[in-house]
Amino acid sequence: KAGVTQTPRYLIKTRGQQVTLSCSPISGHRSVSWYQQTPGQGLQFLFEYFSETQRNKGNFPGRFSGRQFSNSRSEMNVSTLELGDSALYLCASSGNKNTEAFFGQGTRLTVV
């Protein structure tokens, strides 16, 4: 069974640009969550999508947005990039309600 797939693995963007990250969950999983990992703040929850609807949202500015498609694949978008957005962005998928979350390898975003 394939795991969670995130693309691309690495990205370099310039301040002010926008970026879109992609996540394909484990087959059959309908929930996709996104996390930001930085050395200073650790792992922080961004948002969760279930059946194409945002179900939970963390404490991040509106520049961070996401969506989920009918095949459960999800995208995360960050607009007007700032240097502080440099981080490892992780996607996690889980099955029906109350099952464990499995993480992808992440997308390393560097903003210069």
Added chain:
Amino acid sequence: QQQVKQSPQSLIVQKGGISIINCAYENTAFDYFPWYQQFPGKGPALLIAIRPDVSEKKEGRFTISFNKSAKQFSLHIMDSQPGDSATYFCAASGQAGTALIFGKGTTLSVSS
């Protein structure tokens, strides 16, 4: 309160020894407590998880101890091996698989 406090920040253990990592939480609505292991360049991998209706859960060399009244839980790694050297994160949520609140992580080094 949404915080999960994890200690120690780093830990050095000899091969064959016991590694113990502790976490404390404030939000009594949390009902799912997983531990994740992360190697450099990889996403976090679920190790073991517990719900507050049990005080201990064991899977191989890994044991979670849970103290609901003290709002604390800990990970014990028995017979620690060099291959266990990684960063360990505790987490908590009100619903398994989503909106995980992570501790800051513990870097474990097992010396041979």
